[in-house]
Amino acid sequence: MTAATPPPCQLCGATDWRPLHDIQPDRSVRTDGGIVAVPLGKFQCAACGLAVRREAAEDPATLYADGYQLYANRPNADRFDPSRYRNLVGLLTRLWGEGTAPRRVLEAGCGDGALTEAMHRHWPQARVFGVEPSATAVALAQAQGFPVVQGMIGETVPPEVIEGGFDLIYSIHVVEHTPDPSVFLRDLAALLAPGGRLIVTCPDGATPHAELIHPDHLFSMTQTHLAAFARRAGLRVLAQGDCPGGAGAEFSQMLVCALGGDAVWTPMVADPAAKALFDARQAYLDLWRGLEAALIGPLADGEPLYCFGAGGWVANIAANCPALWDRVTACAIDGGADQSVQGKPVLDYASLRGGGRRFLAAVNPAIQGQIAQRLGNDGHSVLAWPEALSA
Template sequence: MPAQSSGADDARGEAYARVVADALDGMPGLGRLLDVGCGSGATARFLARMLPVHEVRGLDPALPDEVSGVSGKVMLARGLLDDRTGPDWHEFDVVVSINTIEHTPDPAGFLAAMSARLRPEGKAVIVCPIATPANCELLFFDHLWTFSPAAFAAFGAAAGLRVSKTLTLDGALACFQGFVLEKGDSVGEREPAANPDDAARYLAAWQELDDLWCDRLDTLGGRVQIFGAGQMAAVIRAYAPRTWARAERLVVDNPADAWDLGRVEQYEPTDHARGYRTIVAVNPLAKAAIAGRIRRDGGEPLVMPDTIQF
């Protein structure tokens, strides 16, 4: 993802850093922080600016060469947590992991490895996709788990950690959740479990999307373009391939920030007078706003059904 759009990666890193910083507000002794699965290091760099820490370490098995090494308070390294056994990789005040645990085959083991790097009074902050309502995170082949709060608390308990705070994210991060964990036994009320029927309905809506859009395009006629050239466009390419094949091009407001998905051009309101029908390939949270804009420009937008809400 960082290789596709560095600007979007920085914005995402800053947004997650603010979530972590808010979650740790008021915690004393914020000296050393470890970011496990740090991606490009964007979140780690923003955390070094936002928090009163004297050292931030980031670790990722696919860390880009150009960002590895030390810069100010931040040290980024390529590798796996299990491979870092020296004393410099222990006794952290905070261990952070953003959108990594869902990729791990053993969530309890992953949390236990994080716990082993914490000081006795330290905290872990984990961000991962929500389970309810079902969302596009279910569509990524390398997401092995979708966590309800109950499931996450159970994995934490198996690792000797208790959830001390649950974080509700909003805005562009609305389909993610956060947890603050501390060492100790779980206490308090049992968290609700996810409803598997919700996920089944959501996946069925995606299964039907290609037929829905192709039938609509057959009725409308005309040329086809796709508004959007990021993650959601890539998902549509995978799950609505016949619709994708009918599109001549992708259009966006800033082509320089587009993923490498094919022909990309600047969106122009005059496109619609040239007979284009426009597939809206953006985060479903923004689909209504983009569709309204296209209609005001005189176009015919095709949007995801309301059953695809995130």
């Protein structure tokens, strides 16, 4: 692989790219939990602070091969919780505002269509469509009767969508996966009705957190970066800010924009805060690099280790702490049985109630304290994560 540095920064034009630390030299983990044989490969623009994944010719195939299931891992996505999209429906309707409901609504990158369907129920008079490139996700959506069509914005857009005229287009945690966010936003803007609104959400890269450790996140953007991509797409920014927290939406940002931006794009200027952001990102990645040693230290030779959890954080650990993962006997979750994850059987936690076992809490660090307390109350001991790795 040619470890080429990226082309000039899309936002400020600078060519001074600073490599960010890889966690493992030969692997990384996608947002859908797939472990791929490429390092993280991120760089930060020294001038404006935008973080990008370097481009290498063979990467897209490596990154997206093998049943990529991004749609299953969106914020709030929990296939077993029917209320998972309540927060997002609330956010989108609040941002749309009072008054007339939109007549035509499009969700770009709608995954299995659960949110599209929820929006359709919220505005039953509106024509609501979801468009999604993954054939698997579209099949899941259509099997449930959700208004979802297959297609890729800017490439192969189905007729229902290409006619445009959408009063509201929204896209939840998709823009950071696209090779050029401005092109993506411009392609969406072309489908807006006059006076229509475009709402996008994505991780907020201002505080380094888990979004940085996935190679399929091609950009890590602060709110300033996201707004700049929108302006470069010829859009006018109406509002932006944090997404409401909770249920995995922490560290997320949202942007509301409309047609009618500046005709001439003015690139970003250098940001004096870029150096501090670079140092914070490196420190965060260094925590990941040291995580395996920190967790494995207290383990005695041959001591059996159980893992509480079976989701995305299990994949994060399996990819980035491979020697520790080798030590894991089994995963446990409430009600788990007859499955496996990252090569380990998944047991029902109730079957391990006897106490006295050593556990690794492979869950979002925000809830590790709770899990550790619960397992401790059952007589188990839990490996402590470094406190600074709290995201």
